[in-house]
Amino acid sequence: MDLLGVVCWRVAPLLLLLPCGSQCMTVHVINEQPVYVIPGSSLDLKARIRRSPTEEISMVTWEREPETGFDPVKVTLATCSGSGLKCAGTRPNVRVNTKQQETTLQINGFSRADSGEYSVTVTDRTGANTSAHCIVREYEAVHHVSVSINMSHSSLVCGEAWGTDPSFSWLYERGAVTQTVGRVSGDGTTLFVSLKPICGHFTCVVRNKMGDSSATYTAAPCESKGRGMRVAVVCLVLLLLLLLCGGFYNMSDIHLDLHLCCISTVRQTDSLLWEVSLFCRHL
Incomplete structure (x- = not known):
């Protein structure tokens, strides 16, 4: 065979x-x-x-x-x-x-x-x-969205407890995140913040077919560069007014009144407290 x-x-x-x-x-x-x-x-x-x-x-x-x-x-x-x-x-x-x-x-x-x-x-x-x-x-709706901060990496992380097919997006002060503010990761869960220091309000929005849910991380208020200059101009105008009033005050009195004026202005402008105080100390 x-x-x-x-x-x-x-x-x-x-x-x-x-x-x-x-x-x-x-x-x-x-x-x-x-x-x-x-x-x-x-x-x-x-x-x-x-x-x-x-x-x-x-x-x-x-x-x-x-x-x-x-x-x-x-x-x-x-x-x-x-x-x-x-x-x-x-x-x-x-x-x-x-x-x-x-x-x-x-x-x-x-x-x-x-x-x-x-x-x-x-x-x-x-x-x-x-x-x-x-x-x-x-198919489950999105629930319990949270935002945590990673200070060592200057980043914010968005998470949700459960939800089917979630998609992530970020807002800064209720507007779109620009390159000045930071960069969003590919999956949308992480925002790498470029602002130094981190300030303002960051909101993570999680969506799916059944709706959306969001959470906001609130950092310290951002300082405005223009406001400090406006307070300095106010103090300068007051100085000119005191000078125009003439001989009722000597220069030391003018210096004292101007300093008190600036301190009062600072108390009314909480967000500019340190900036105006530094300015007034140099008067």
Whole structure:
């Protein structure tokens, strides 16, 4: 016996042990996984069936079980059987449709209880079956947004407790963040602040399909360069007024009154306290 004959005799028994040859049916869910569904909307799952022309489908079954748990209970949602694959759902809001190459499942009024691991099982006339699985989860709104500061890196970090597919954006003093203020990371969660020192109000806004939520980090007030000059001009005008009043005061009295005037002005302008005090000390 030649080598080819020996190989054939050894391989043939192995082929007989296989459940099927090239005619095995397959099924797979074509939805992108995991599938997220907004509460109150419809869940739509679609599975594609691949089979040979000689194979016939006798039954299609859709089931669901919890995604996690020690003793998950599988619930039948719909079945299709008989000639023409007539389908029936186990609940009024469940609809299913099956053809020879495709089966679809629809659940109207989706709720959190409908989350879990879905499976579709296709059985042929011989009783052989094949299954496919899909994870379905509730689409959750964004909650509990927070902003923390990393002083060593001069950055602000935005986080949220939970929420499906969140997107992040930043505002500075209720306006867009410019290059002068800082740079946002690629995922949007971190703002690298360029301001020295860090001052003002920084707001992180987190959005998804169900809405948005935000949190604000408040630093020290930013000093304005123009205000200090305005206070200095006020003090100079008062000095000129005192000089115009003439001989009622000597120069030391004028110096004292001007100093008291500046101190009073400082008390009325909290944000310029240090800047004006330094100015007045040089009078």
